[in-house]
Each structure stands twice: as C-alpha cells, then as structure tokens.
Amino acid sequence: MSELKQTFNSSLGKKLIMALTGLFLSVFLIVHLAGNLLLFSNDNGYSFNMYANFLTHFPPIEVIAYILYLCIIVHTIYAIVLTTINRKARSVDYAVHTKSPVSFSSKNMGLLGSIIFLFIVIHMGDFWYKYKFTHTVGYKEYRTNLLTGERTATEFTPEKPDFEHSQTFEGNTEITRVKDLHARVASSFSMLWYVAIYVIAMVALSFHLKHGFQSAFHTVGWVHRKYKPIYEFIGTWLFSVIIPLGFAAMPIVYYIQSLGK
Incomplete structure (x- = not known):
C-alpha cells in the first residue's frame, strides 16, 4: 500500500493520474457533444429537453456525473501541482539550451487549462446549477x-x-x-458576450486536446509505432477539430437565429 501511495505521489504518478482523468474527460466530450447536437432538432426543444430530463433523473447517469465532477477537480488540482513543480525546476537556468521545437499547446497548457476551467464554472453555473437547484428555468x-x-x-x-x-x-x-432547458440555452446564446466566451473556450479546448490527448498515451506507455499514428490522427482530427467545432457551432447558430427574431 505504501509503495502504491509512493508511486502516485511521484511526478510520474501525478502525470499518470492526469492522463487517466484526461482520457475519461475526453470520452465524456464525445457523449456530451452527441447529446447537445439535439439542440439542432427542429422540434421546439422536445428532444433536448427530454435528453436533459433523462440525464438528471436516471440514477446510473447521476453516479457517472459525480465521477465526472471528481475527475474535473482531480485533473485541475494535479495540473496546478505539476505546473508548480515544473516552474520550480526551471528556476535554475541550464548552461546549454536545446533548440528542439515546442508546440504552442505544450508551452501553454496551464493557460489553456485555466480558460477551460473558468468556462466550465460559468457553463455549469448557467445551465446545470440553475436547472437542478433553482426555479429560474421554465x-x-x-x-x-x-x-x-x-x-x-x-x-x-x-x-x-x-x-x-x-x-x-x-x-x-x-x-x-x-x-425547458432548451429555452434557457437559446436565451444564453442570444447574448454576444456569452457566445464569445464559449467560442474562445472551444479554441482553448482545441489546443489543449491536441497536446493533452496524445501526451496521455505517452504517459501510460502506449507509444508503439503501430498504434501511434492512430491516436495521433484521432487526437488531431476528432478531439482538436471536430469536437471543438461541434460545440462552437451551437452558440453561433443560435446567436444568428436570435438576430432574425
């Protein structure tokens, strides 16, 4: 037990926790996007409202939801810890600097993660919290x-x-x-400042996933040359292009529709 604790307290252990929670959150994004695409159903919000009702009243989904919240918190905490450790390690400059290229995503994972976390707080406060715990949703x-x-x-x-x-x-x-969560979504997406925050967060998510998804596979040791091109392709096109674009399309479309009303 002490060896296991020591492993997860090590730098590699912290990175492993980051990788596993990150992969779980990546899978959640696929499911979440699939459900949110119901916003495009032309049925007066019926499909989306039924979907939201199912998510909040089906016990197994409720359990998964709390696991999701825990993963977000753990992922964030360990990101802060690892960032702090890395900064302290760089406080002593090297005698010789290498010129190996470093991507924008890799250099700014802390900033990108902070933008995403702030967005999650705003997003959950506006939809999830008001839907479950207030009477502001009709x-x-x-x-x-x-x-x-x-x-x-x-x-x-x-x-x-x-x-x-x-x-x-x-x-x-x-x-x-x-x-009627659909009406709440339509109302929020009719505000330009909210749409701007949403789109900026999706841009940050794109860069964050581009580096984070592939890095997670490296951390867990799945770097075989046979499988590397597969998860690099998935990480690039599915997680850093398709998913952020899918999420960003929702507020943009609803905002444009609100202008015509």
Whole structure:
C-alpha cells in the first residue's frame, strides 16, 4: 500500500493520474457533444429537453456525473501541482539550451487549462446549477398525438414549486411536462458576450486536446509505432477539430437565429 501511495505521489504518478482523468474527460466530450447536437432538432426543444430530463433523473447517469465532477477537480488540482513543480525546476537556468521545437499547446497548457476551467464554472453555473437547484428555468408542455405523430408545445406553469416532470395520457394524446432547458440555452446564446466566451473556450479546448490527448498515451506507455499514428490522427482530427467545432457551432447558430427574431 505504501509503495502504491509512493508511486502516485511521484511526478510520474501525478502525470499518470492526469492522463487517466484526461482520457475519461475526453470520452465524456464525445457523449456530451452527441447529446447537445439535439439542440439542432427542429422540434421546439422536445428532444433536448427530454435528453436533459433523462440525464438528471436516471440514477446510473447521476453516479457517472459525480465521477465526472471528481475527475474535473482531480485533473485541475494535479495540473496546478505539476505546473508548480515544473516552474520550480526551471528556476535554475541550464548552461546549454536545446533548440528542439515546442508546440504552442505544450508551452501553454496551464493557460489553456485555466480558460477551460473558468468556462466550465460559468457553463455549469448557467445551465446545470440553475436547472437542478433553482426555479429560474421554465417548463414546457408537449402534447403528442400517438396516431399521427403531431406534436404541439406550450408554456407550462406547475402548481407545486417542487414539480420536476410528468407524463400522462388523454386518449391518444401523450402529455409530457418537463423543464425547458432548451429555452434557457437559446436565451444564453442570444447574448454576444456569452457566445464569445464559449467560442474562445472551444479554441482553448482545441489546443489543449491536441497536446493533452496524445501526451496521455505517452504517459501510460502506449507509444508503439503501430498504434501511434492512430491516436495521433484521432487526437488531431476528432478531439482538436471536430469536437471543438461541434460545440462552437451551437452558440453561433443560435446567436444568428436570435438576430432574425
């Protein structure tokens, strides 16, 4: 047990924790993006609101969510610790300097991570916290004709303050009442300053993932020449291009739509 503790207290152990939590967060980004793409469904927010309701009322997902929060905190703490250690190690200048190229991402991981962490705090405060713990998010009532598939959406005001969601039937009509997170998202994305913060954070995320994803594989020792091109391709195109672009597209599209209203 003491050897295990000593291993994780070492510099290599800290990097290993950073790598594992980082890879977990990378997988989460794929799932999160897939769910958020429901914002582009032209159904008065039905798909996205049902998705948000599922995430906050399905126990296994709730457990995974708390693991996610823990990983974010641990990843951030160890990043600060490693950055501090590296800066102290560089306090004594070298007699000879190497001219090996260092990428922008590698040199600025601390700055990029700080921007992303600040964004997460703002983002979760505006959506997750208000959705779960306040009454600032409204409600939507969806009436779906089960025979024709036609659906209507109207505002809904619950009689009880602790109301969460409900599903009832009137003949062939399904009546679903849920919190309207879609309206909250549309409202936030109609503000230029919020859109700017979101896009800047996605640019930071792109550079952060470009270095971090590949670095994580090096840390855990997966550097075989047979697999290196695969995770480098995934890290470059999926994590540093497609995922940040997918997230950034949401506030941009909603902001443009808000200008026409």
